[in-house]
Amino acid sequence: MRKALAEAELALHEGEIPIGAVVVCKDRIIARAHNLTETLTDVTAHAEMQAITMAANELGGKYLTDCTLYVTVEPCPMCAGAIGWAQVPRIIYGAADPKRGFREYAPRVLHPKAESKGGILEEECRQLMQDFFKSRR
Amino acid sequence: MRKALAEAELALHEGEIPIGAVVVCKDRIIARAHNLTETLTDVTAHAEMQAITMAANELGGKYLTDCTLYVTVEPCPMCAGAIGWAQVPRIIYGAADPKRGFREYAPRVLHPKAESKGGILEEECRQLMQDFFKSRR
Numbered sequence: 001m002r003k004a005l006a007e008a009e010l011a012l013h014e015g016e017i018p019i020g021a022v023v024v025c026k027d028r029i030i031a032r033a034h035n036l037t038e039t040l041t042d043v044t045a046h047a048e049m050q051a052i053t054m055a056a057n058e059l060g061g062k063y064l065t066d067c068t069l070y071v072t073v074e075p076c077p078m079c080a081g082a083i084g085w086a087q088v089p090r091i092i093y094g095a096a097d098p099k100r101g102f103r104e105y106a107p108r109v110l111h112p113k114a115e116s117k118g119g120i121l122e123e124e125c126r127q128l129m130q131d132f133f134k135s136r137r
Numbered sequence: 138m139r140k141a142l143a144e145a146e147l148a149l150h151e152g153e154i155p156i157g158a159v160v161v162c163k164d165r166i167i168a169r170a171h172n173l174t175e176t177l178t179d180v181t182a183h184a185e186m187q188a189i190t191m192a193a194n195e196l197g198g199k200y201l202t203d204c205t206l207y208v209t210v211e212p213c214p215m216c217a218g219a220i221g222w223a224q225v226p227r228i229i230y231g232a233a234d235p236k237r238g239f240r241e242y243a244p245r246v247l248h249p250k251a252e253s254k255g256g257i258l259e260e261e262c263r264q265l266m267q268d269f270f271k272s273r274r
Contacts, residue, residue, distance in 0.1 A: 109215075
């Protein structure tokens with residue numbers, strides 16, 4: 001999660017909503033990404049989406065069945081849908097997102113056997129988001 | 138929807154699940170895409186996702202607030218999430234997808250004011266899907 005937070009900080013410096021994601025496969029980081037929706041002018045360029053695409057590219061296969069996704073904020077329904085399609089079995093996130101998160105809006109889109117767990121480095125993940133939105137006001 | 142169907146037929150010829158999408162803005166087609174998940178080895182390469190990215194690129198802005206998205210099959214939660222983020226106000230689809238569609242799994246992810254309507258060229262859209270899955274058995 002520290003590496004995902006480092007990615008989120010990169011996003012912050014680029015004027016992006018500071019969310020970072022990392023995919024780990026067999027103790028090795030195979031993808032790291034941060035939100036690039038402003039830079040790419042593309043709502044689909046969330047950290048998780050890019051990390052999933054990168055990880056599949058690295059592994060040479062669509063399914064990430066041996067992977068863990070770390071992301072600094074609870075995934076939105078779009079990202080959770082992608083995580084479900086990729087059959088990621090383990091999702092670890094930092095800050096909860098009750099207003100936009102998948103648990104409220106799409107609770108059944110992850111793979112049925114997937115586990116998700118939040119609250120890891122929660123305070124730091126949330127603080128980055130708060131700092132960003134405060135600076136925008 | 139005929140143009141979206143033509144895209145779905147392209148997907149079929151490429152061995153992809155035959156789904157096509159088109160984005161129309163002020164009576165002009167600004168994006169057309171078909172499913173490329175196998176070709177790109179990427180679960181995120183659904184027709185709608187690519188069409189949204191293309192349309193934003195064409196317009197030079199992330200939000201597709203003057204657009205209509207046509208897609209041959211009811212969007213999944215991932216795509217519906219992206220459609221929501223892009224604030225697409227009008228979604229027209231062909232065949233319903235009760236097993237994977239957003240209406241069952243993520244009914245509140247579209248923009249609150251968005252309208253969605255299914256059943257347009259439904260039979261042809263569904264037939265393409267059935268032909269594909271039959272050929273795979």
